[in-house]
Amino acid sequence: MQDFYNIDSLLSEEEIAVRDSVRRFVDDNVLPIIGECYVEGRFPREIVPGLAELGVFGANLPEEYGCAGLNNVAYGLIMQELERGDSGVRSFASVQGALVMYPIYAFGSEEQKQHYLPKMAAGEIIGCFGLTEPDFGSNPAGMITMAREQSDGSWVINGAKMWITNGSTAQAAIVWAKTNDDKDQRSIRGFIVPTSSKGFRAKDQKGKLSLRASDTSELVLEDVRVPKDALLPKSGGLKSPLMCLTQARYGISWGALGAAIACFEEASSYAKTRIMFDRPIGGFQLQQLRLADMLTEIVKGQLLCVQLGRLKDRGEFTPQQVSLAKRNNVHIATDIAREARRLLGANGILAEYSAMRHMENLESVYTYEGTHDVHTLVLGQAVTGLNAFGA
Amino acid sequence: MANVLAFAESRGGELRKVALEAVTAARALADAEGGEVHALLMGAPGIAAKAEQLGRHGADVVLVVEHPALANHSAEVAAATAAARAREGAYGAVVFSASAQGKDLAPRVAAKLGVPMAADVLSLEGAPGSVSVTHPGYASKVTRTLTLSAKPAILSLRPGAFTPAAVTKAGRVETLAPAMDPASARVVVKEMVQGRSGKPDLGDAPVIVSGGRGLRAAENFRLVEELADAFGNAAVGCTRAVADDGWRPQSDQIGQTGRTVSPDLYVAVGISGAIQHLAGMRTAKTIVAINRDKEAPIFKVADYGIVGDALEVVPALTAAVREAKQGH
Amino acid sequence: MKIVVCIKRVPDMESRFRITADGKLVDEAGLKFDMSDFDGYAVEVALQLTEKLPQGEVVVVSLGPDAVQEVLRKALSMGAARAIHLKADRVPADGFAVARALAAELQGGGYDLIMFGKHAMDTMSGVVGPMTAELLGLPNVSAASKLDVASGKGTARRELEGGAEIVEFPLPAVVSIDEGIARPRYPSLKGIMAAKKKPLETKPAQLDVARLEVTKTELPADRQGGRIIGEGAAAVPELVRLLQTEAKVL
DSSP, rough: OOOTTGGGGSOOOHHHHHHHHHHHIIIIHHHHHHHHHHTTOOGGGGGGHHHHHHOOTTTTTGGTTSSSOHHEEEEEEEHHHHHOHHHHHHHHHHIIIIIHHHHHHHHHHHHHHHHHHHHHHHHOOEEEEEETTTBBBBBBGOOEEEEOTTTSOOEEEEEEEEEETTTTTOOOEEEESSSTTTTTTEEEEEEETTTSSOOOOOEEEEOOSSTTSOEEEEEEEEEEEEEEGGGGGGOOSTTHHHHHHHHHHHHHHHHHHEEEEEEHHHHHHHHOEEEEEEEGGGGGGGHHHHHHHHHHHHHHEEEEEHHHHHHHHHOOOHHHHHHHHHHHHHHHHHHHHHHHHHHHHGGGSSSTSSSSHHHHHHHHHHSSSSSSHHHHHHHHHHSSSSSSSSS | OOOEHHHEOOOTTEEOOHHHHHHHHHHHHHHHOOOOEEEEEETTTGGGHHHHHHTTOOEEEEEEOOGGGGSOHHHHHHHHHHHHHHHHHHHHHEEESSSHHHHHHHHHHHHHHHHOOEEEESSSETTEEEEEEEEEEETEEEEEEEESSSSSSSEEEEETTSOOBBBOOOOOEEEEOOOOOOOSSSSSEEEEEETTTOOTTTTTTTTTEEOGGGSSGGGGGGHHHHHHHHHSSSSEEEEEHHTTTTTTTTTGGTTTSSSOOOEEEOOOSSSSOOOOHHHHHHHOSSSEEEEEEETTTTTOOEEEEEEEHHHHHHHHHHHHHHHHHOOO | OEEEEEEEEEEEETSSBBOTTTSSSSSTTTTTEEEOHHEEEHHHHHHHHHTTTSSOOOEEEEEEEEGGGHHHHHHHHHHHHHEEEEOOOOSSSSHHHHHHHHHHHHHOOOEEEEEEEOOOTOOOOHHHHHHHHHHHHHEEEEEEEEEEEEEEEEEEEETTTEEEEEEESSEEEEEETTTTTTOOOOOOOHHHHTTTTTTTEEOOOOOOSSSSEEEEEOOOOOOOOOOOEEEEEEGHHHHHHHHHHHHHOO
């Protein structure tokens, strides 16, 4: 879309080059097939080697582990471009980078980092992130998955996880479990669990009407025994997985803008070419209102993200700031997708156009990684100092 | 008064149509100053027999270079010979075709003579010494007028842009020796690969039937081929998407990055009309479009459009064309 | 094996072009620019050729204002080792002047291959490559659709009208690249970061006075298209009638 606020001038030459390279990849490899994948309910696995070669997985992690070593603004722009393709594609990259590679980088031993990160950056090992449980979504502290340390130092894990992106594709799962009794959230530790382990099962969740081009699974761990070195040694307490989610949520703030941009581009081009009552529908005031609102919200969201990325690069960002960006940008993106779908009239319900696919996807994005409502409470607490959560 | 030299392209002992186009354009330039047209004809022994045909299209003199090693075109030998002749003859202009061979040859002659050149010329005016030409630019989205002040003016002509005209001139044959030993050429043709036999080339065919993704599957290209066969004089082209998908060879691709064509009739079947495709065919004299989507941009440039499924419309059109051809 | 690829920065051809007020040129203000398509193929081919060899270096050269450094950086991020910027206020329309400036730079550079795209997307002339070959006294192959290089010799395929030719030539040589030979890679994110640290040398271009001028640039008149004659196979008889009586092409 037109750079209405010259936001490019806030970006470095490399950041723009990164965005443009990923943009071209998405134009060539994602957009031509994604509508069909969505209808078929299939994640486009064939693009994974290309994404790996491009270097999008864990792109903001250091070069010494086979990653691109980008700053966080460049990383955010990658997420934006991937989600301009589809939220499912961005989710895949978010999980691999922010929820699997990041915890290994942040909480893993040097051996774990050397072993896993280069292979994950190369897409040779795909990972998933097991935190949410059937009965514990917004309240992960209540998890009941348990890991028991054995006398030989190995661990035995029991439990179930739900809504796990890449669950059935992954070779490695980052599983979060309590290691003491089930009331003690400080005992939560992370484990790298090979999905080929005995007692590990992943089953795709069927009947999704959103994120259809993404694998979402249920994980069951029944007496899964993992060696001592499966433990992420520096993980400790609920804070560890929440740190991962902050990373992923940062990417979502950018990603949602990508979906919004796709919808705006589609809607504005449609408005200029679709003739009704002998003139382009873009000439009618109601459609102009839609387009003006979309443009305004996208520009605001972009400015928000660039500043958030700069703060993150300086090590100054807070989880509350990320909550604000995720909450706002996903919210405006869902509105933009819906208005774009409406502007497209009957055509808007076809998979050939992208608006309705984004609209459906964004309902998931609105709900995962901290629902919109939970982030409202995070911000409410930041403003008032008063905790309005259930507990 | 300045004479004009025209390079008469041949392949396999036969003159190519572009040779006559070059002579025709050279005639127009020479006539502006009352000069002569000299055609340079190179090939294996026996090529001199084609001189007469050049005479009938306006060549006053045909300079014939025969050598057994010239059975295949050698740009190196041709460039050396054309440049040597241009120098000696003090020509006002040297005209080539912007064919695959000519595009390779003309810039070398220009460099040997130390002058600039204009490529892919669509039209020209003026006389040797101050020639103005038009030429496409920016993916054929603009037409540029270039003025050449150096002498000789070196031009290569867009194939098909100049229609060969019958103007009988003496066509007096003079024999020339190649300006370098053909055996010492460094770039050597090892093999000539024939295209599909009997089918006209995209650059020569008066009619092109071209297919896009709207045909839905590679095997449906059969319909396009059948329609081309019904016309009898048609070549088959395709869009970039189709070539990228491997439905058709890359050499059939028409567009910004493929071939640029100007046939009398272009039939676009299942082609939406992306800018990149339009750049390659918008100069066709008549355009017909068949497409399911009535909003497709191809209809904006088409003289005649039919909204409908190619799989249904094309067989009907093939039958109707066949009938019309028989009626003649 | 040392390969140099000469690349050009051109506007995005999907742009809606406008003409400058004096009617002479395309108004390039506000347009997006990128490496010319065929030059991208040439860079890709050069990288593939050198990647197969134990020792290979790809150098890229571009002539023009400071902005051409963008496309040089792009080539570096694709994998070229270093870049040379021949600085000039603008790229002259006279391809021979450009060829002379390039030949002056490339002379004595020790390159085994000098590569070009078959033509730049803006001038669409394809003259600079063969002219540079001639000025350097090197063998030239234009518009190669396949290229192999081994032990000091090259083999290339060139598409002709209704056929193709396979040619052989000794190195060093000049080769320009046609479409379809290789899909240019996406600059990888690591490549983009690495490109920052690669050498980019700037020097003035040695340009002569141009003897070819663009005196006018026009947008072609819009075709008077848009006539839909009907729907489905039922419209065929009317189409045939129009082709016979109005267009007279059948």
